[in-house]
Amino acid sequence: MTPGRTATGVRVRAAGLLAAHGWAVGPTLVNALASGVSAATTLAVAWGIGAAAFGRFTVVLSIGLIVVVPMVMGLHFVMYQELPRTEPAGHPALVTTALLSTLVLGTALCTAGLLAAPVLTAVFGVDVRTLCFGLALALSLTAAYLTESFLRGLRRYALTAGLKLAVAVAYVGTSAYCLVVLGIRDAYLYLAALITSNVLFAVASAAGFRVAPRLWSAALARSLYRHGAYLTALTALTAVLFGVDVIFLNHWTTQADVGVYSIYNNFPKRLLGVLFTDGVGLVLLPTLATMHKPTALRRIGRLSPAVFAATALVSFAASAVFFLLLRADYPYSPGLMALSAAGIGVHTVFNLYSLALLMDGVRGARALIVAQVASTPLVLGCQAALIAWQGLAGGLWAFALSNLVLVAVIVAVCRRMYGRAEAVDD
DSSP, X not given: OOHHHHHHHHHHHHHHHHHHHGGGHHHHHHHHHHHHHHHHHHHHHHHHHHHHHHHHHHHHHHHHHHHHHHHHTXXXXXXXXXXXXXXXXXXXXXXXXXXXXXXXHHHHHHHHHHHTHHHHHHXXXXXXXXXXXXXXXXXXXXXXXXXXXXXXHTTOHHHHHHHHHHHHHHHHHHHHIIIIISOOOOHHHHHHHHHHHHHHHHHHGGGGSOOOGGGOOHHHHHHHHHHHHHXXXXXXXXXXXXXXXXXXXXXXXXXXXXXXXXXXXXXXHHHHHHHIIIIIHHHHHHHHHHSOHXXXXXXXXXXXXXXXXXXXXXXXXXHHHHHHHSOTTSOOOHHHHHHHHHHHHXXXXXXXXXXXXXXXXXXXXXXXXXXXXXXXXXXXXXXXXXXXXXXXXXXXXXXXXXXXXXXXHHHHHHHHHHHHHHHHHO
């Protein structure tokens, strides 16, 4: 094929892509801006309060991300799939049942967590105040995740993007005022601001959907939770696999090391994750939901080396800038940053496979659960051993190796399950 024809073909494909998904450009850019503002806020807080206090911030965030799993029970992913498939007349019943059921469950789990505080503080290695903030953060995240899934499921993309940007600006403004003007260095104040921003988003998002308490249905709730059970098991495994490293670090190292680790690993991981979901995911998720899954998995396999390289390079370059902006108690090491970037690159590949499987309903969830269950003993053993031995560096090594193991097992499971399915179809 001649270069001219190749260029023409590329232009035609680009024009077709723009025609099909041009509606997503505006919301995607606004979402990306909101994600950037949120990331800048986290960086500003890390700079302002210091490594030790940011370590406490990170521990609370890790607890919240673990506890949010049984609170939301996968219903946000269920809404991404069910709302687009349901006739408009059925939307209020879906939204009402999911929202009221989740609020009741979340409140009950918070109460149970407070009653079990003596046990949970020992398990997590934290004090009661940290546990309470972790539970409150989990409940606020549950509300934000679920209400955002309503808006996206109802295709209110512009409203979603606008609300996220408004809340992100309010959060960064509040944090900047407290840091620069008031000089407050208490991590819990910024956690309270984060919790408040989640609640504000959830409340404001009610403008985009209808809630009618009389439409709540026990039968529908059972159906939603039955669908969400696979996703909950999967999300719980993921939360443990990628959240317990901070708990291990908090146990075997200092809180300052936890804060530094968060900048090396958790901060770029959250930044790229949010940008991926809010930006590319705006088009990718609906596309994956309708795409032939074996074909999607093969394409991801072909794209994986490029995705790994691009993500690792971006992470390495961006993180170098982050460290230049931080104080001296966040020491920068090119070797550790390169290790972190490699881990982020493999983690992005893992996320691509996970999203493709999550968009395949129960079959995809089962495949992902099988892969993660098979990987869990090796991953957790690797994390515990390396962190106990090498501390911060061990955590970065463990993150990269854990993702490599997970990707390898997922590929093996998908070849077996989806290869067999294609053979049956043929």
